[in-house]
Amino acid sequence: MMKKKDKSIYIIGHISPDTDSVCSAIVYAHFLRERHKKHVIPARAGELNSETKFVLKKWGEKVPIRLKDATGKNLIIVDHNEIDQSIPHIRDANILEIIDHHRIGDVETIHPIPFENEPRGATCAIIADRYSWFRIPFSRKIAGLALSAILSDTLLLKSPTTTPKDRVLARKLAKVARVNLEKYGKELLEAGCDLINHSVNKVILTDFKTYRKGSRKIGVGQVPVIGFKKAMDRKEELLKELVRLQKRSYLALFLMVTDVLAGGTYLFFSGDEGEIKPLFKKKIEKIPGLDGGIIYLPRVVSRKKQIQPNLLKLL
């Protein structure tokens, strides 16, 4: 018997999924169904973090199915456009559309496709705009999910990636979702802050991105915290694991420990200190007997806007 071809269209965000990636898939799937597109299925590219679990529970949305391989699948890609951040075999997928708010990466297609990229606070903000254009009303749940994505990615609208349009949109969504923006935003960020209590390996790799040029590869993890005490109590353990992972396959490896309420980041790094130090021009804290180091970066919260452009110089 012939195997039936999978006609479904999966909407999927990046690996190490965050709230924006997951909610973008759900909200865009809902939008497309409203536009009478059939067979659209929101998916996820990995385990959910605790913040996203909190969000889905809060708004009564079920966990999207997990996609482990892109081969032969019809995909709409949200919240990324780099092969290294996609599920395996993305080159063998049929990519139908991309919506993103990151730098233009290296995902290639055979045919021309709709590709919307805008420097906004969250991919889900770009998607929410489409509801307005097509006059599709937000249900309370969809507003709640879109709001969660925006508040998560912009750290309660405080990240420098936040645009004026995002602020207006977030206030509108909060109204429809019937939540207090500040109060709900804090609850959401707090829900994500238990990651620091997990194993050092999980702390580094849960919200993790790699960037590559040829065989040169760097990686940057980020862990949200409220107050630095727990992280700094474990700094030796964290740096040791970072050094171990870096030496295995990375030119340089970083972990941003970011205070999501007060702002500010402790950047743990492992790699060529002579190359990394000039990028930040800040004092490096060393731990005796360990390579790498720790740099305090006041007011830095955004990997994409405040860290990544600097680190890409290493490639």
Ligand SMILES: [Mn+2]
């Ligand atoms: Mn995003």
